[in-house]
Amino acid sequence: MRDIIIQARELNKSYPKGKQQAIALRAATFKIRRGEFVAIMGPSGSGKSTLLYTIGCLVRLTGGQYWLEGREITQLSERELAQVRSRYVGFVFQSFHLLPGLSALRNVELPGLYNQQARRTRRDRARQLLERVGLAERMDHRPAELSGGESQRVAIARALMNDPPLILADEPTGNLDSANGQLIMELLQELHREGRTVMMVTHDAEIARRNADRILNIRDGVLVEK
Numbered sequence: 001m002r003d004i005i006i007q008a009r010e011l012n013k014s015y016p017k018g019k020q021q022a023i024a025l026r027a028a029t030f031k032i033r034r035g036e037f038v039a040i041m042g043p044s045g046s047g048k049s050t051l052l053y054t055i056g057c058l059v060r061l062t063g064g065q066y067w068l069e070g071r072e073i074t075q076l077s078e079r080e081l082a083q084v085r086s087r088y089v090g091f092v093f094q095s096f097h098l099l100p101g102l103s104a105l106r107n108v109e110l111p112g113l114y115n116q117q118a119r120r121t122r123r124d125r126a127r128q129l130l131e132r133v134g135l136a137e138r139m140d141h142r143p144a145e146l147s148g149g150e151s152q153r154v155a156i157a158r159a160l161m162n163d164p165p166l167i168l169a170d171e172p173t174g175n176l177d178s179a180n181g182q183l184i185m186e187l188l189q190e191l192h193r194e195g196r197t198v199m200m201v202t203h204d205a206e207i208a209r210r211n212a213d214r215i216l217n218i219r220d221g222v223l224v225e226k
């Protein structure tokens with residue numbers, strides 16, 4: 001099963017909503033092969049982010065079984081989950097989620113800090129990653145001094161800090177103009193070509209069609225493959 005990075009069986013997630021429940025995932029069953037580029041599409045509120053964050057071990061399921069890299073996740077403690085996330089998953093968000101008080105370099109270094117990399121190693125790697133995404137000249141800038149496109153490139157460098165096999169991106173081009181969006185898609189494609197598994201939520205059918213090997217559609221928490 002080494003070619004299967006993700007296996008999910010009957011995943012359910014509901015959130016309390018007053019006296020009722022908001023159901024975000026209904027019996028989602030799927031497999032993702034290592035190295036696939038998968039787009040997740042669906043209307044607003046259909047459960048796309050919940051699905052992506054479940055895959056990234058950020059969501060506590062209300063039911064089902066989930067394996068990432070052959071490891072069953074639903075039984076793990078918070079501490080074990082944090083270790084799994086830090087080792088296997090790089091996240092990229094629509095609104096970048098950089099820490100405003102830290103330079104680009106320090107933001108990129110952070111996952112290495114949580115992973116207990118030595119200071120020198122951490123700094124060198126963060127520098128290399130920022131060079132790779134074309135930001136050699138911007139390392140000491142804080143997020144407020146960066147454009148949206150630059151901020152998202154910092155976020156991609158940060159996602160790569162622990163060299164994860166899985167990249168999860170939630171509408172990564174949603175806050176960018178089309179030129180910057182294109183740049184980000186090229187970077188994600190590059191990560192895909194390196195053999196990483198990429199899963200991306202997008203509203204844009206054209207971006208999904210052009211970049212993804214496969215599209216998962218979700219509607220009212222129900223997964224439909226297309």
Ligand code: ADP
Pocket residue numbers: 015016022023024042043044045046047048049050051
């Ligand atoms: P999408 O990303 O497709 O817009 P979400 O996964 O964010 O959808 O949300 C799916 C459903 O779950 C929605 O009804 C939303 O209101 C609900 N939901 C998502 N996150 C939470 C939360 N943290 N607390 C309560 N309800 C939530």
Ligand code: MG
Pocket residue numbers: 048049050
């Ligand atoms: Mg969302």
